[in-house]
Amino acid sequence: MRIPPLYRRPSWQRLFGGMVLGAIISWCIFLYIYGEWQEKLVTKIEEQTYTIEDLSQTNKSYYEEIQNLNKITQEKLRVQKISVTLMNGERYQFTSLMTFMIEDQVKEDVSDVLAKDLESVYKTRKLMKKAVENKVYKIDDKQYRVEIEEMFIYTTLSIELKVSFAK
Numbered sequence: 210m211r212i213p214p215l216y217r218r219p220s221w222q223r224l225f226g227g228m229v230l231g232a233i234i235s236w237c238i239f240l241y242i243y244g245e246w247q248e249k250l251v252t253k254i255e256e257q258t259y260t261i262e263d264l265s266q267t268n269k270s271y272y273e274e275i276q277n278l279n280k281i282t283q284e285k286l287r288v289q290k291i292s293v294t295l296m297n298g299e300r301y302q303f304t305s306l307m308t309f310m311i312e313d314q315v316k317e318d319v320s321d322v323l324a325k326d327l328e329s330v331y332k333t334r335k336l337m338k339k340a341v342e343n344k345v346y347k348i349d350d351k352q353y354r355v356e357i358e359e360m361f362i363y364t365t366l367s368i369e370l371k372v373s374f375a376k
Contacts, residue, residue: 288324288365291316292365293370294312296371311370315370319337319341327364338360342357353374353375355371357370
């Protein structure tokens with residue numbers, strides 16, 4: 210079986226020539242459109258890169274400024290208030306006056322930390338704890354010792370106490 214030699218006919222030659230010419234023209238159009246599209250994308254990416262660099266530089270300067278402000282603010286933090294809470298006063302049948310008296314005496318013992326910066330208060334916390342726990346508190350002819358259960362140091366010095374009889 211033989212394929213007929215259609216390529217010799219002028220109508221077929223025009224068809225094949227038109228197909229080749231159409232393929233070349235369409236390929237050129239494709240390359241032009243693709244090149245324009247890529248150029249737009251490259252331009253957009255460069256603009257975005259510039260914007261990202263600018264924003265990251267701005268962000269970095271804001272971050273440094275915030276860090277400096279935080280350091281200044283942190284240096285200014287001081288103890289402004291002392292809060293003392295008696296946890297087990299009802300166990301010893303304390304009245305509200307007795308509870309207030311013990312809390313007030315403990316506040317007086319640690320009142321020297323008022324208006325001091327947090328770092329120095331933190332450094333002296335063990336000394337403060339020993340001073341409070343080693344003192345005997347006398348209320349209604351009975352002697353009591355307190356044990357510091359929890360101590361939170363921030364702008365408010367918060368102390369939670371447990372009371373027991375002194376031996």
